[in-house]
Amino acid sequence: MKILSIDRAKCNGCGACQTICSLVKKGEVRPSESRIRVRRVGGTDTQYVSVCQHCAEPVCVSACMRGIIDKDPVTGVVSRRTEDCFTCAACKVMCPAGAVVYDSDMDAFVTCDLCGGDPACVKVCPTGALRFEEPGAASADFRNKYAQSILGAKEAE
């Protein structure tokens, strides 16, 4: 299963992912309810991207009081039956990635659903900070960069 990997060292906070997500998922430009967010909790110098990581053991599944969140055993995608959400916010509080967002049109909490396997945000990310790839590829890339930084070699492009 492919994952949406984020290389936070490459993110420059342009916000393209946020605006395209809201256009695609909500049909309007509403970055504050986008499922991928550039978070500015501490201001511009501490901004970071948060989006659902479809965790291997998602805390939101057990936190959900109505049991409407499931992890697909084949694809690994964590999804939810939003029509049954009663906005208790337990998933939002428990999410370690801060990735749960309130959708005012649905009156429900939502998360990234990977756009059915073709995430829009990845296509507009100008720096390559967002990638949709196999977990092995993402992991290998990060391990390679870490090893090279330790060894003092130039970072591979």
Add this chain to the structure above:
Amino acid sequence: MLKRVVRYAAVDLTNRTADIKEIQAESFGTWSMHLEEMGFWWEADASTMALTTGVLTGTGAPGTGAFIWSYLKNGKLQNVAAEGRLGAAMRYAGVDVLVLYGKSETPLCLTIDDGELALTEQAADYASLLANRKNEDAVITTVSRKAVTEDKYFAISDGAVAKRLLDKGVAAIVAEATGALQVADASRLAAICTELYQAGIASGAAVGSSRKHPVRFLSLDSAADLEGPVSYENPVEAENAVYAALGIIWSKALERCDQKRYTAELISACLGTPCCEADLDVLFAHLAELQQKKVEGGAV
């Protein structure tokens, strides 16, 4: 054909009141409004300042963080382009144009939130405003003699604009960006935006990634230096100022794209009315003509 409904906020700094109205503006509601539909502001008060967003501001395409400051100098309207989150945040909060008239004797902070404006005397330093904002998407701009600065690191005006704002008693502007911008054809707009971002990526000219150099909102090539001084640079060359009036600053990474065609397509997707390159030629000629117009400004 070139019409746009503009939500403008008239802010009376002397009496600390604000009023939002809608007008049907010609020429897509660019700075032409300030000389035509809204010329009465400058005729009544020569020190009036305006912050104008374009029809494309905040819509998502690369470079659509553009907005324009306008003021009267020696009888002519001066337009200073800027790129950042403020214009977009204003539109999400329900305001397309901000008109500031009158003068406050004490420094004020103007807050725009979900169609409501408020003028308060709260502390206008960045740290206090950051601590008191309602949500983390809020855009905080502070005014010093040197520049208007957005989110602490991005200069969004030159000293002339900043000094005029301070003289009018405006020390800070906070836009709580939790609202939405409706567009006519979201799917088409998303497709065009994706095409443009991919063209920018393919050009190899988009600014590199670095957490020490965050870029301006929706920009491919304008970054701040977290460790360097904050200073304003005009983001547009003279011939591209008209695009900035429409709310888009074309990146160098997209110089091979047919900018006029894409601008027309973006406008069509946003407004739902047909717009072609010939329409833009008419508009650009009109704006160039207006730039020579003199305004009879009234007493301050």
